[in-house]
Amino acid sequence: MKGKPLVSIVSAGLSKFGKLEGLYAREIFAEAAKEAFDRCPKLDPKKDIQALFVGHMGESYEHQGHTGATMADWAGLLHVPATRTEAACASSGAALRAAIYAVLSSLADVVMVGGVEKMTHRSTAEVTEYLAMASDYPFEQWHGITFPGLFALMATAHMHKYGTTEKQLAAVAVKNHYHGSLNPKSHMQKEITLENALSSRVIAWPLKLYDCSLITDGASCLILTKPELAKKYTDTPVHIIGSGQASDTIGMYERESFTSLTAARLAAKKAYEMADAKPEDIDVAEVHDCFTIAEIIAYEDLGFCKPGEGGQLVEKGETKLGGRLPVNTSGGLKAKGHPVGATGTGQAYEIFLQLTGQADKRQVKSAEIGLTHNVGGSGATATIHIYRRG
Secondary structure, three states, X not given: OOOOOOEEEEEEEEOOOEOOOOOOHHHHHHHHHHHHHHHXXXXXXXXXXXXXXXXXXXXXXXXXXXXXXXXXXXOOOOOOOEEEEOEOEOHHHHHHHHHHHHHHOOOOOEEEEEEEEOOOOOOHHHHHHHHHOOOOOOOOHHHOOOHHHHHHHHHHHHHHHHOOOHHHHHXXXXXXXXXXXXXXXXXXXXXXXXXXXXXXXXXXXXXXXHHEOOOOEEEEEEEEEOHHHHHHOOOOOEEEEEEEEEEOXXXXXXXXXXXXXXXXXXXXXXXXXXXXXXXXXXXXXXXXOOEXXXXXXXXXXXXXXXXXXXXXXXXXXXXXXXXXXXXXXXXHHHHOOOOHHHHHHHHHHHHHHHHOOOOHHHOOOOOOEEEEEEEEOOOOEEEEEEEEEO
């Protein structure tokens, strides 16, 4: 039995991901919250939930701040203390850490944690500008660098150092689109071929259209409690047994390496130690594939393979459903979508389904230990969580 539980997930909810026209972020979050409440009939939200933490990256999309109170209102949790966390694309991964702190401190017995972003009503140029705020302003943003550009630098460095190929990058996209086609809540529910991926237009070489995650609307949430209280609410809790978070320089230009994320490695080390687990213990993982190279680097940073072997791992099919270690069974950011504030707890939602046997066509057989890897910006923040079936 791996790891002592820190907290237990007793329910989870996810909105449909996609272009949700005519809806505000608050309405999308309410959809995710409703699913979480409906999954847990023994929970009385107004009586039992004592705090809310919401990951949300940017006010610019809807010209709306004060996200914590707004989401509490629309989730029917009007008088609950509500707090927004911001860590770029790792905003709800950081929110999950805050929620764990709240439960472990005994300031709250039951907590809701989630994330939300409404993005698709803005132009691609506007979204690119808002996302770029998670990079360094005077030395990256000001000079016109964008996140496709930053991750293209990582990709070319990885190719130069290890011989990683465009075909291996494309293999990540093909795999995740296949997984997304099995997920009724994913934004992109169509399979693609290697030829589709390799022939798509260049965004920032070597990254092409199918190497990049989607601009998406969506929300996600979890309900956490103390492990000793979990059975009061469900017969099938999922325990969080490891949690790690680390930071790195905001500017990528200051880092020693472009082929690995130090924050992810450090956060993973903490999470593995806390969970008394090793990479080979993981049965299913959701990793931050904002670009295909990010998934390959994640394999290496998480210890799923040696540095430089990530491309081979995906090319051999080891991270596909039915492989040795299925990764991004939800479709990942690449196909499920990347509503940035919702991504961290959205990953946890997929692991919750997998470890409770509710993942339907994408179910990983006998999955007992799961992992989520959520990255902010070009790697200045990383949160890693490890989960065990209750």
